[in-house]
Amino acid sequence: MPNNKGVVYIGPGKVEVQEIAYPTLELRSGPGVPPMNAGRQCPHGVILKVVASNICGSDQHMVRGRTTAPQGLGLGHEITGEIIEKGRDVEFFNVGDLVSVPFNVACGRCRMCKEGNTHVCLNVNSQPGGAYGYVDMGGWPGGQADYVMTPYADWNLLKFPDKDQAMEKILDLAMLADIFPTGYHGAVTAGVGAGSTVYVAGAGPVGLAAAAAAYFLGAAVVIVGDFNQQRLAQARSFGCETVDLNQDATLSAQIEQILGIPEVDAAIDAVGFEAKGQGGSAQPAIVLNSMMEITRAAGKLGIPGLYVTGDPGAEDEDARVGSLKVRMGLGWAKGHGFTTGQCPVMKYHRGLMEAILRDRVQIAKAVNATVLPLDEAPEGYADFDRGEAKKFVLDPHGMLTR
Template identity: 60%
Template sequence: MVSNRGVVYMGPRKVEVQSIDFPKLVDPRGKKCEHGVILKVVTTNICGSDQHIYRGRFAAPEGMTLGHEITGEVVEVGRDVEFIKVGDLVSVPFNVACGRCRNCKERHTDICMNTNPDFPCGAYGFNLGGWPGGQTEYHMVPYADFQLLKFPDKDQAMERIHDLTLLSDILPTGYHGCVIAGVGTGSTVYIAGAGPVGRCAAASARLLGASAIIVGDVNQTRLQLVKKSGYETVDLTQDVPLADQIESILGVREVDCGVDAVGFEAHGHGKDAAEQPEAVLNDLMSVVRFGGGMGIPGIYTSPDLGGPTDLAKQGKLILDFGKAWIKSQFAMWGQCPVMKYHRLLMQAILGGRMDYLSEVTNIEFISLDQAPEAYRTFDQGAPKKFVIDPHNSTKKAA
């Protein structure tokens, strides 16, 4: 039997690379998955959502394998798989979706009704249905014919793997945030958060034709990366109101669209600002114009084990909703339904329409054994996107 190793959560700010069982075509409840495949993992990324778990802010059992951003080569297929073949190179949406329930049929694969017995939402490497994470050498994916995005040419895909590895989550998530906020030709957009999702949102706004793309954060090295990549920035550590900073860029104090790429671990404004989970949402209500839109793919959770207040610990926020109401703004929130976008984004990448993506995402490939240190570095705010290459596949391809 081929061995397998993975990144295992051992408690707040503690992860280990351990030997784990080789995957079987079986779901978390022991039911046979003849509709599934086993992948040899080519790349598996560390996500900001993994950091919520790493910090102990998103409930997860000790011993859980982490990771939900997976690209791999098919090495075994179940008897019910018709269209995915051994040897195919595929991208795995982080949402686990059956393709058979009402929500999946309506393209809401983020809220599949059958992959989590507790409530409609399944995902790898979270406490959402018991699906093991994919920061591993080998990984099982159910409902393969429905879920997997096959790359049309393996050699071409490996040449672009630094961009295509983002299709499992953060690129569709950033794009989704822009789409649901109404970003389009000539629009102006403020993106809260210069982490990997925020940077993908900036690249997505560019693809969608925005005329002005402004990214805000408190992390100086991330802001420098965004600025160097050709986007406008606002520094939220300054004691200058956000609207004033936007006005200094646009000449007006509001934008057409806003995207929350931060979520519930947001901080307020100022050099020593404390954590304030509703800060980004209130910012967007303030600086998005009358009739403008807000996309909120940033994670909010209930309960929030480390919330700064009793309300926050319950996942409850204090929002300036009256302002949003009188401004007739619209908003949409929740996980990204990756399958709604990943094929189109793959084609944009392969067609050379997003050649600017690599600069702003700033990927660093690492080995599986380097993952614990990468978690620590990412937790400290490094302006990188760490991508685990468990079999040294990217170097072999190069």
Template identity: 50%
Template sequence: MASTNRAVVFHNPQDMRVDTLDFPKLQMPNGKKAPHGVILRIVATNICGSDLHIWRGSFPVPEGMVMGHEMTGEVVEVGPDVEFLSEGDIVSVPFNVACGRCRNCRARRTDVCETTNPAVSCGAYGFNLGDWTGGQAEYLFVPYADFQLLRFPDRDQAMAKMRDLALLSDILPTAFHGLMEAGAKPGSTVYIAGAGPVGRCGAAAARLLGASCIIVGDYHQDRLELMRQNGCETIDLSQDVPLTDQIEAILGEPMVDCAVDYVGSEAHGIGRESQDMNPAYAINQVLDATRAGGATGIIGVYGPDPLAKSKAEQEGTFPIDFGKAWIKSPRIAAGQAPIMHYNRELMQAILWDRMPYLSDMLNTKIISLDEAPAAYGTFDTGVSDKFIIDPHGLIPA
């Protein structure tokens, strides 16, 4: 067993470093022993678009915090109260830290666990939500392991499909959740705001659901080309044409059945406003694009942002065009996804080859732990890659 743990650590905005830390213990952030936990050797740990909020300084975290919340690992140490997991199991770690015991967890609302963060009903790894250590590291402690961890049924099969299965910890179930909240179903027309990795997962999930026309809007041409190659219609948001006009040019009507905002508070405008950042742009775009009686999912991260222009936006108050949207009787759902609500079914879809296009749409790129700090800067330029960190060199080429 190793005695140390190398990890990607936040020092300042745009300053991530690989530091050597102590090997994790079966211990909660408050120091209490955790016999219900396990230690994982990390097989895959991804850089998420949400991590970029931290990298840029939009989401403040303490110096020295270990980054990462999208982890897949091998069980190497088992607490004495763990009954259903064994050393050697390959598992997916939902990014929501959830106890499995509170009212919300028992209702499968693991996104708002009431006990894993004393400040608010929401715990997450590597995101300053409950002091949970992140997983962009060689090893990770996971509490409440019997409840939280999704075990893959066959080790060899899991390793062979790791590029896809690594997406189960966050972005694929998160993308799917956005579509569920927006009411997507077979035959639906769907607008996806943002062709970053989670938006591309949304397009893949819309295909799995049988959506008819999947329209993806973005500014980056390589991302849009990747979507076109995988059967989606695209909208170049840098063009000075209203979004609804561009939708009408595709569908023959200026609206879709459902729309999902996968961008969040760092959204930009359309056309001449495409260089301007405004936290409310993406929300207002999806509200405008959704038909009367339709629904929208707000999956992008929103919250107080110290980099925003106005004092209100810095405090997390945004100018939503709700008065204009109200007459359409909209249904709006927002927040983090309860990963455990979807991850098992999506795992089965991957294992049984119902999403063979997933890796192509995500454009996954495997990197080492030492390459991770530089990959943050590359990712922030808008490249079409989804970076998966392989700390131990375990993922097949």
């Protein structure tokens, strides 16, 4: 049995690469595993040799101590891998298949899964929704590791049809586990279509993916707003207009300078609950409120940015339980539509895979995918936290092109 290493959350501001247990087709007891899942048998699962596993901004919320994540939690929910073992109940996948793993863990049997709402599966957690390596998401082990187990393989996994072709585009395909579908979901739920004008709040990897997705959907203009100059430059590298939020001019005034009017058709929140105002002050509702101000009447807001029910690092009691000062009256008066929650990856990943394989989109270039060995994950987390305009892709077995 091979050795296994993985990225482990040690405490606020610290992760380590440690020796961890080699996966089996059982969800064993451990940090963050709810009692209902401890010892759960997974004959429907597979063991993967991890080819790529990305560092996500959602991981950073945990590492910063802004969630209730327990120490010792193995991290990583963006997984691409090769099947090296399968359970007796797996019918449609074989050892050697190269697959993308949706970050949502879903059973395929419950009411939510049958309705396509795989982001809120009722059977994989003690509450709706499950994910790999994430707080309150069922305790499923993270994939920033050499090897990982994924359950309900026939339902969840997306097989790449040609292994050699897939390896040629592996950095793009590695984005299918989360970031590309998540950005695309934000754009779709914001109503982006041919000729749309779009505002994306946040030029981190999710925001960049949302901007690329908006262009893929036919947007005429995509405007990305952020404080980080390096990330704004990355947005401009593939055709986005940008708004520097450090400037004294209001967001609506800067949008008017670009479009001639101070509003857009659609807006996407790619920031979430750690939103800040000028000077770095914590203002967790500022993105939502500013998006309502600049989105036209009857427009839509896509909200893939993460919001939590428990934030021990918040500066006020309300925000610690996810209660924010959102101007709902403004949204109601303008007839806005809001879509929140995790992206149901399976709704989109096959079509986005085809777009990648047929050279319709270059998502790795848009998000500046940057490969690191697994052992350098702590440095990747630190660089990401400093605002590097990169999407770090961990390469446990040296299979990616550096």
